[in-house]
Amino acid sequence: ALEAGTLRVEAFYTELNYDFVLVGGLRYSGQQGPPQGVEIWPGDVFSWGSDGSVTRTGWKLCSAELGANTRTSTTTTSAAIYAGCYRDTLSRDLPVWTGAEMSFEVCMQSCAGYKYFGRQANRHCFCGDSYGKYGTASTCQCEGSYMGNWVNCVYEVILETTNATTTTSTTTTPTTTGGGWSVQGSCSIAGRCVTSANYPSEYGNSQACTMTALEAGTLRVEAFYTELNYDFVLVGGLRYSGQQGPPQGVEIWPGDVFSWGSDGSVTRTGWKLCSAELGANTRTSTTTTSAAPYQAIYLGCYSDWYHRDLPGAGTFGSLDVCMTSCAGAGYKYFGRQANRHCFCGDSYGKYGTAPASDCQCEASWIGWWVNCVYEVILETTPTTTTTTTTTTTTNTTTTTTAPPVALEETIRLLQRTFSDHGY
Numbered sequence: 317a318l319e320a321g322t323l324r325v326e327a328f329y330t331e332l333n334y335d336f337v338l339v340g341g342l343r344y345s346g347q348q349g350p351p352q353g354v355e356i357w358p359g360d361v362f363s364w365g366s367d368g369s370v371t372r373t374g375w376k377l378c379s380a381e382l383g384a385n386t387r388t389s390t391t392t393t394s395a396a397i398y399a400g401c402y403r404d405t406l407s408r409d410l411p412v413w414t415g416a417e418m419s420f421e422v423c424m425q426s427c428a429g430y431k432y433f434g435r436q437a438n439r440h441c442f443c444g445d446s447y448g449k450y451g452t453a454s455t456c457q458c459e460g461s462y463m464g465n466w467v468n469c470v471y472e473v474i475l476e477t478t479n480a481t482t483t484t485s486t487t488t489t490p491t492t493t494g495g496g497w498s499v500q501g502s503c504s505i506a507g508r509c510v511t512s513a514n515y516p517s518e519y520g521n522s523q524a525c526t527m528t529a530l531e532a533g534t535l536r537v538e539a540f541y542t543e544l545n546y547d548f549v550l551v552g553g554l555r556y557s558g559q560q561g562p563p564q565g566v567e568i569w570p571g572d573v574f575s576w577g578s579d580g581s582v583t584r585t586g587w588k589l590c591s592a593e594l595g596a597n598t599r600t601s602t603t604t605t606s607a608a609p610y611q612a613i614y615l616g617c618y619s620d621w622y623h624r625d626l627p628g629a630g631t632f633g634s635l636d637v638c639m640t641s642c643a644g645a646g647y648k649y650f651g652r653q654a655n656r657h658c659f660c661g662d663s664y665g666k667y668g669t670a671p672a673s674d675c676q677c678e679a680s681w682i683g684w685w686v687n688c689v690y691e692v693i694l695e696t697t698p699t700t701t702t703t704t705t706t707t708t709t710t711n712t713t714t715t716t717t718a719p720p721v722a723l724e725e726t727i728r729l730l731q732r733t734f735s736d737h738g739y
Contacts (some may be wrong), residue, residue: 317361317502318608325355328375333445337375341698342475343429349375350467359522360472369631372526383634396424396471399432401456402448404466410434410444413654425474434468442468475667486594496533496591501525502739503576509538519547519586524577540587545627545662547578548646549587555646555662561587601691610643612690617675618651619667620685627650630658635690643692651687655680664689 323339328349330336336343339350339362352577356379402409410433414426418441427433427443434442438461447470458469491500495508502513503525510527512519516539536549540561542548548555551562551574568591578589591631612635618625630650633639642650650660670686677688 317356317358317379318417319356319379321356321381323352323356324378324380325352325376326376327373327374330375331370331372332414334370335372336364337377338363338429339614349725350377365631367631368637371510389502389576394476396420397474399447399470399472401453401458402434402470403450403453404434404436404442404452405450408442408444409447409450409468410442410470411526412443413608413657414441414443415622416440422499424471424533427473430473432472434470436463436468437465438462482669493530496531498528498531499525501576502603503527503553506588507590508533508592509590510574511586512542515539515586515588517585518583519578521578521580521583522679522684525575527574527576527589529570529572529591531568531575531591533568533593535562535564535568535592537564538588538590539585541584542587543578543582543584546582547584548576549589550575550646554648562589563689598626610639612639612650612676613693613694615649615664615689615691617670617672617683617688618665618687619670620651620653620687624659624661625664625666626659626686626689628660630660632656632658639690639692647692649691650688652677653682653687654684656682659687 327335328344329347332346334345336345337350338344340354342350344350362377404410412430413429415424416437417439418426418435419439420435423433423435423439423441423501426441430443431445432443432447434444434447436442436456447468453464453467455464456467456469457463463469491498492505493499494505495510497505497508497510499505499510502520502523504511504513504515513523514520520619522686540549540556542557544558546557549562549591550556550568556562565661576591579715617659620626626649628642628647629644630638630645632638633656635652637641638650638652638658645660647660648662649664651661651664653659664687674683674686675688676682683690
């Protein structure tokens with residue numbers, strides 16, 4: 317949320333117990349949405365995820381103005397009550413696995429939104445909304461480093477609330493316009509350029525903005541330095557961080573939206589992105605679309621460990637669901653392991669390859685601590701649509717037959733194909 321307000325639920329219908337909206341640490345599904353009138357504060361984050369089957373008409377959540385400059389807010393924290401020792405099998409009593417070697421607190425946090433969590437073996441963590449279908453057990457060593465085989469130390473999550481008074485402004489986040497840009501959030505306009513806040517000094521933590529192009533042009537990257545793999549600029553569906561900014565000369569069209577976000581730690585000097593005039597009065601662009609915008613190329617079987625090889629969290633489910641969630645977030649690679657857990661990243665292989673037989677990529681159980689890793693390729697066929705955009709510069713006409721990002725991905729696919737065949 318960028319502004320203070322109250323939640324208004326206009327529609328809610330998802331697959332019960334499988335497709336969830338997470339609001340205030342609680343999960344909602346079916347036709348039971350979040351309550352009306354929940355207070356929303358700047359920085360609040362809600363999330364949504366669907367599984368690999370069964371869809372519904374979805375939901376519509378709106379924000380109404382608070383109507384006051386100060387509000388007393390309720391802060392919710394989590395505590396846990398031990399529920400007992402319970403048996404487990406391959407068809408898990410608590411169906412959602414979040415990792416191994418997890419402390420009690422980390423396991424509880426990773427199960428946010430579920431009613432119960434359990435720990436077993438070498439501190440494996442499982443989550444669910446019910447427990448006990450295999451009955452009780454007596455062999456749990458809940459305080460030990462090894463808790464027992466096929467038994468869960470089960471805990472119930474208890475939400476504790478405290479009240480605090482917070483002062484906020486209900487004014488709309490300002491939009492700044494100039495130099496061919498419209499900017500909303502923690503960015504600045506300088507001539508025909510947009511910069512991170514405080515540039516060339518360091519930007520702040522937890523900052524975000526959106527940049528909308530108002531004129532046609534080409535992108536000129538004058539400076540780029542963000543925290544690698546944590547603070548991102550999103551351009552053309554791809555994420556950039558570190559000292560690797562977007563490529564020079566990317567064409568910008570009116571209505572194109574770029575975005576920026578920093579996390580809660582470590583800052584850098586930021587970035588400066590400018591729009592240079594296209595040098596043409598009329599420009600015809602051909603946009604290539606596809607019913608399936610992404611393809612996946614299998615790269616191999618790679619080892620994984622607690623500090624994940626692919627650190628981003630994708631959507632649990634089928635290969636297509638995992639690929640779409642990672643590609644839509646701007647990642648270059650994705651991997652699947654265990655019972656279809658999905659991970660995303662911009663690099664892979666830091667733990668080396670694993671035997672091909674360890675990865676059962678087509679099976680319902682893919683394998684322990686191994687990823688079936690894939691590269692995301694933008695699909696550039698089969699349908700083309702031609703549009704004409706007019707700008708106010710010279711009188712040259714140029715035709716572009718494919719977006720630059722899609723062209724680069726196509727070239728990379730061809731290079732990989734030739735390499736695999738020894739050319």
